Amino acid sequence: MVEIKLTNTRTRRKEAFAPIDPANVRMYLCGPTVYDRAHLGNARPVIVFDVLLRLLRHVHGEGCVTYVRNFTDVDDKINARAAATGRPIRDITDETIGWYHADMDALGAARPDHEPRATDYIAQMVDMTGELIAKGHAYETEGHVLFDVRSFPDYGKLSGRSVDDMIAGARVEVAPFKRDPMDFVLWKPSDADTSGWDSPWGRGRPGWHIECSAMSKALLGDSFDIHGGGIDLQFPHHENEIAQSCCASPQADFARVWLHNEMLQVEGRKMSKSLGNFFTVRDLLDGGTPGEVIRLVFLMTHYRKPMDWTADKAREAEATLRKWHALAAGAQDRGHLDAGIVDLLADDLNTAGALSRLHAMARDLAENATRDCHVEKGIFLSSARLLGLLLPGMDGWLSAGPDLSAQAARLVRLRDEAKASRDFAALDAFKAALTDAGVIIRMNRDGVELDPSPSFDAAKLAALS
Known part of the structure; x- marks a missing residue:
């Protein structure tokens, strides 16, 4: 035992x-x-x-x-x-x-x-x-x-x-x-x-x-x-x-x-109404931060250490969870856990160490995406669920995705301008920036379709506006 x-x-x-x-x-x-x-x-x-x-x-x-x-x-x-x-x-x-x-x-x-x-x-x-x-x-x-x-x-x-x-x-x-x-x-x-x-x-x-x-x-x-x-x-x-x-x-x-x-703490300061950095869990949820993202941010810090909630950590957690959900798609939770993650949690709830182990497992899965890894994916999924992540029904926030309509309209405008001027530099630069932000681009004569990839980065997207 x-x-x-x-x-x-x-x-x-x-x-x-x-x-x-x-x-x-x-x-x-x-x-x-x-x-x-x-x-x-x-x-x-x-x-x-x-x-x-x-x-x-x-x-x-x-x-x-x-x-x-x-x-x-x-x-x-x-x-x-x-x-x-x-x-x-x-x-x-x-x-x-x-x-x-x-x-x-x-x-x-x-x-x-x-x-x-x-x-x-x-x-x-x-x-x-x-x-x-x-x-x-x-x-x-x-x-x-x-x-x-x-x-x-x-x-x-x-x-x-x-x-x-x-x-x-x-x-x-x-x-x-x-x-x-x-x-x-x-x-x-x-x-x-x-x-x-x-x-x-x-x-x-x-x-x-x-x-x-x-x-x-x-x-x-x-x-x-x-x-x-x-x-x-x-x-x-x-x-x-x-x-x-x-x-x-x-x-x-x-x-x-x-x-x-x-x-x-919040952004390095004690949470306080007088400082304007006091908020409820519901404030975050209604503001578009998924509960699973909140949970992952909390798990990044050992429970016996002061924890600092930051917007950057929330963005990092969201990007991580998008990748992990994509990697675990179709996997079966058969209850087989990674022994290393169990040992880390058994050592005074070392959640930060367990997350590092999950990151390593995710990298291995991504590097071997071309071969059948259904056993490894199942272990990854079961191990994440020991931390309360990737739980059934917790992925609803992924389907909603970010609103990319403004970026799609901008792409259509830039394409029309490029066709008229024969200068595609602005169009190519914007497409490259979207790709760097983790946005999948599909363009055809009927229009433009944009979707977030597992590596979607909301901060990079916001910087484009």
């Missing part, structure tokens, strides 16, 4: 992955708060853990992996959106979940086995909160229930900071009812205009951190294999999850392996 190695944030080491139960590998990924469209950064953990999911299923068996990703559908941002629009909270969250599914489906991400909504697990959150109070790890004060951070000696090990260092570096106003500035909310009161549920501490709603602990326990058990998310969740969210879960179930490990993907 292939040995998978993963960098465990908790130990800060690359470790051989040994599941608790090889017949049921269990993985939890923190999902979105559903009040608005998913921005581009939200897509990175989805794609990273989708590749891990595909690898785990390949190594351990299709039916031997349980993948959970939650929806946070109780949150002050959701309440504010409902108050501002006058819409029921459930309508807002249902609509946003629908948007999220459509956008992540477009990126080729498989749906998790379970997608729990926080509001469906309030009872489990209340039970866990009560258990933490009973065990001396939480306390009730002024309608709130707070976790006592000092009661958990290992607090801060995930992020590598002591509680005193965290307090010294904090720049937040501390609520007067907290025993310690680092104590965090498990339950808080709700007024008449805010969503809430009955509890032993009065009508209220859960804090953010308790929901993932309660839902992962309900669906994966007290101990499971992998917990993941963006590096921005390492503290405080994941640190708090560990504290409350380990205190509620001290006999268990909670999550054995913690994986965190690094942050995303």
Whole structure:
């Protein structure tokens, strides 16, 4: 069996992955708060853990992996959106979940086995909160229930900071009812205009951190294999999850392996509305960037390195995928994978290395196009699909192709001018430029037909206008 190695944030080491139960590998990924469209950064953990999911299923068996990703559908941002629009909270969250599914489906991400909504697990959150109070790890004060951070000696090990260092570096106003500035909310009161549920501490709603602990326990058990998310969740969210879960179930490990993907930039700068470089996945999709192209750009960078989204990378990815789809045309996915690609992904999800291997395989196929390579093409296709590329139904964007009508009209005009002047220099130069941009030209007495080739380069075409 292939040995998978993963960098465990908790130990800060690359470790051989040994599941608790090889017949049921269990993985939890923190999902979105559903009040608005998913921005581009939200897509990175989805794609990273989708590749891990595909690898785990390949190594351990299709039916031997349980993948959970939650929806946070109780949150002050959701309440504010409902108050501002006058819409029921459930309508807002249902609509946003629908948007999220459509956008992540477009990126080729498989749906998790379970997608729990926080509001469906309030009872489990209340039970866990009560258990933490009973065990001396939480306390009730002024309608709130707070976790006592000092009661958990290992607090801060995930992020590598002591509680005193965290307090010294904090720049937040501390609520007067907290025993310690680092104590965090498990339950808080709700007024008449805010969503809430009955509890032993009065009508209220859960804090953010308790929901993932309660839902992962309900669906994966007290101990499971992998917990993941963006590096921005390492503290405080994941640190708090560990504290409350380990205190509620001290006999268990909670999550054995913690994986965190690094942050995303746009054209070398942090994505920000104030900088004008903030956009959603849907903005890109509606703007003509195919989901498969977005996915390939993400895979170019190792998940533990900061990723920079650029227009040049998107153009490069589109050109690559056009070539790969053409090379794989007619190939059969028989599940035979390139061992080198499997090994690269098993080495801490080295997607950049796996893509380099795919590029090499593609070059070999192109150089041997004159002979029968159906076996090699099948291996190439199956290996690309392990990365979530060249999936069935993901090639619809190719058929639409670029709009080349303006270039065709220009060719007709230049041809007519050349016939009249007997000077074909301008016509030949434009044809050469189109060919260099990867455009196939068919000219006859009835007109001009232009089509993109597998090497089509949208940037070069744009430079001709």
